[in-house]
Amino acid sequence: MEVFKNYRDHVPIRPGKVGKETLFESSRLLLGLNALEPRVEQSVHTHAEQDKFYHVLEGEGEFTVGAEVRSAGPGEVVWAPAGVEHGVRNGGERRLVLLVGMVPPP
């Protein structure tokens, strides 16, 4: 099993959609990448039984978590606990790349 991956080798490009790529997965955790080109949006949604986090690697996203809406760039970590609605929109001019964890996997 491969246990070292550079995220830059796995950025999922899907123009007009949220690109998704799994880096590592177990029964407990899915760790992967989301990539959103400018003007692409992941609609606000809720996972009843899963905690999720986003870590911004590149670009800038407008995140919704519950009642909070905030812009976040590289270095920001965003926490969307189970039952709390969340989503992200790329309103910027460059690709938004996120490290995403879902616990447990969907």
Place this chain on the structure above:
Amino acid sequence: MEVFKNYRDHVPIRPGKVGKETLFESSRLLLGLNALEPRVEQSVHTHAEQDKFYHVLEGEGEFTVGAEVRSAGPGEVVWAPAGVEHGVRNGGERRLVLLVGMVPPP
């Protein structure tokens, strides 16, 4: 609850030790930071029931995962599944900062 954090505001400095700081925690996941100054080492150890990942944010670390030993810098993600021994040493000249997830929390 605070759901947006910039990791740079939470880097745990503990000269000579592995600095640890929790960013977010639930019953399912602990997401936090580890910081190792030059020549600091986290000894090789194993979690029987927890998957763990490291994501290198700053610096360069020499990681052990099972039989593999490898240097990893910013952008690299390292996966240490339950039952596999793992550790990291900062052999470089600058601080090593890691985003670390443990599933479930210890």
